[in-house]
Amino acid sequence: MYGTMVPMPTNAAPALPFLGRTPWFDVAKALAIVLVVLHHASVAVSTYLLPTVTHPALTVWSTVSETLVPVRMPLFFLVSGMLAARALARPWAAVWRRRVGDLLWPFALWSVVLAVLVGLARDPGSPGDLVLRTLGGAARFGGGYWYLPALVGFFLLARALREHGPTLVAVSLVALLLAPATTAWAVAEGWEPSSVASLSRWSLNAFWFMVGCFAGGAVRRVATLPRVPTLVAGTAAFALVSSWVGTDAATSAWRPVLSAAGIVAAVALSGLLSDRFADLARSVASRTLPVYLIHPVLIHLVLWAAHALPDGARTPSTETLTGLGVVVLVVPVLTVVGVALPLVLHDRALRTRAPWLLALPSLRARNTRAARPASGRTTGQPSSRATIRSATSASVVNDSSALATSAAALAPRTAATSSDRSDATHAATEKSSLTTPSR
Secondary structure, eight states: OOOSOOOOOTTSOOOOOOOOOOHHHHHHHHHHHHHHHHHHHHHHIIIIISTTOOOHHHHHHHHHHHHTHHHHHHHHHHHHHHHHGGGTTSOHHHHHIIIIIHHHHHHHHHHHHHHHHHHHHHOTTSOHHHHHHHHHHHHTTOGGGTHHHHHHHHHHHHHHTGGGHHHHHHHHHHHHHTHHHHHHHHHHTTOOHHHHHHHHHHHHHHHHHHHHHHOHHHHHHHHTSOHHHHHHHHHHHHHHHHHHHGGGGGGSTTHHHHHHHHHHHHHHHHHHHHHHHHHHHHHHHTTHHHHHHHHHHHHHHHHHHHHTSOHHHHSOOHHHHHHHTHHHHHHHHHHHHHHHHHHHHIIIIIHHHOGGGTSOOOHHHHHHHHHGGGTTTSSSOOOHHHHHHHHHHHHHHHHHHHHHHHHHHHHHHHHHHHHHHHHHHHHHHHHHHHHSOOO
16 A cells, blocks of 8 residues: 555654554544545535425434534544554655645645535525635635645644654644634634634644554554444443533534544444455545545535426425435435445546546656657657567577577487486386385
């Protein structure tokens, strides 16, 4: 996954220990991206697609999504930090593209695409203002893809201060504990809403990335605990604190406790699921970036298409939707499609035909491909490939003639040698038959 190791300069900091990928790790990463898609699908359905429909199924999905807010992104950043740990001490030339360029490029590109679709889907009558506000949020490292610039920022900070890992963990923990206060201060100071959101997100998630980078061994030790008791204990602690805090769990000072309990439960659950779904989880975990980038586009395409329907079809009654089973299935179906379709698009089209949509384009590779067909053809001379074929054919003919001559010269000697060997073998056989007692 990490590619070819680059020789380290003599003055580089020692590489941090990394114990390798295990099945539970892939399950945890896949579980995190599924929870992200579930959250976006639930919000889209309840807020934009079916805002006037009241049904217990929609309430359940919304409640589940909101309850898991303290777990979803912290788990994602924890896993990302564990993946980034081994790259902290590598030379800059070996990591800048994968850890910076290949994240900021799709962030910028897909933020523009998503901003246009957000305007068309949520305000089809006059989308321009919403498009500009969405782009403004992305310029402040927010918007629908805020995770990518946050990941880059956390990695750069961890790499620059990699020799002070425990200090980084402690400072980020303080930022996590003070997140409600700093967010309230930013609001009181009149910060722009997208800036407030970015400050809150970075404060709430930096700690979990740093734990993954510098204390990943502790997470792996949790994964070695008995799975069922650990899952029960983590889930019970999460449920107890959630019921006590109530609907303010996402912004409560108890959020770090909720995140820790939820992550413990998620790690134990990942271990249990890895026994049956290791291959599926590995398939999803290795392609979380296309899922993360494409699923908001798909959701907003659905919302945009819904606006094109006639008024009666766009706002059906609850009874009609319930009879068709739409209310019960719309969120899980949209979640499954939001995960599966990006994987198919990635494998069938994006990876081979448009890789620049998912990673920073390589100018060196493009220049090499452009120069390759022109070599040997501009002066009317045969191409280098044809020259090689001709030289190879001539070489084969000459070698064949030389081999034939050598074979003719060696034939008598070979025949004599074969005859001597046959005589020796016959003599040995006769001797054996004389010395071996018969039965």
